[in-house]
Amino acid sequence: MNKELAWILSVVFQPLLMPSLIVAILMYLVPEATATPASARWSLLLLVGLTTCVVPLISMVGMRLTYSIDSFHLPDRQQRVIPFSLVTVFYGMTAAFFYFRLNVDQLITYTLVLVTLCLVILTVITFFWKISAHATALSGVLAILCVLMIRYDSGPLFYPFLASIVAMGAVGSARLALNVHRPAEILGGFLLGFGVCFGAYYYLLVP
Numbered sequence: 010m011n012k013e014l015a016w017i018l019s020v021v022f023q024p025l026l027m028p029s030l031i032v033a034i035l036m037y038l039v040p041e042a043t044a045t046p047a048s049a050r051w052s053l054l055l056l057v058g059l060t061t062c063v064v065p066l067i068s069m070v071g072m073r074l075t076y077s078i079d080s081f082h083l084p085d086r087q088q089r090v091i092p093f094s095l096v097t098v099f100y101g102m103t104a105a106f107f108y109f110r111l112n113v114d115q116l117i118t119y120t121l122v123l124v125t126l127c128l129v130i131l132t133v134i135t136f137f138w139k140i141s142a143h144a145t146a147l148s149g150v151l152a153i154l155c156v157l158m159i160r161y162d163s164g165p166l167f168y169p170f171l172a173s174i175v176a177m178g179a180v181g182s183a184r185l186a187l188n189v190h191r192p193a194e195i196l197g198g199f200l201l202g203f204g205v206c207f208g209a210y211y212y213l214l215v216p
Contacts, residue, residue: 015183024146028061060103086139144198152207
């Protein structure tokens with residue numbers, strides 16, 4: 010794969026975007042799954058985007074400008090620990106805020122807690138072995154779409170489901186092309202994201 014295309018795919022499917030994508034899918038493609046009023050969906054999605062994407066990205070830019078990290082690709086395992094830990098704190102604070110303060114939607118809150126759990130596991134693994142955050146995030150989206158298709162009408166979810174499969178393959182290939190991961194690290198990320206998210210969502214939603 011061309012390295013420029015690989016870089017674009019890595020940016021477009023940045024793991025920090027995935028929580029917002031999942032929340033958008035829940036509220037707009039499977040509205041019967043959530044209790045969020047239609048009038049509050051946009052503001053809730055904006056809040057999730059700010060706290061799980063914009064703020065962590067700003068912190069990453071700050072670490073890059075202060076040379077705490079050498080690259081946004083984070084090719085070295087040792088340099089991943091601090092950014093991953095920091096993002097985990099941001100996500101944990103967001104999940105706690107939704108649970109203790111907003112309490113507007115059980116499934117959205119459950120999803121944020123689940124994403125935070127995946128990040129905790131990912132960060133712990135990173136102390137010992139480099140694992141793909143891109144694969145973890147995308148496989149988590151794929152797993153959630155699988156369970157939603159089992160539980161609800163699969164019509165609106167069919168094309169997003171296919172797109173997530175294609176994206177998973179393309180981004181995995183991109184990370185290999187950029188030489189920031191080995192196949193085992195991509196597979197490890199996939200197993201982590203898919204296993205945790207499928208199991209947790211299936212337990213909650215499927216009778």
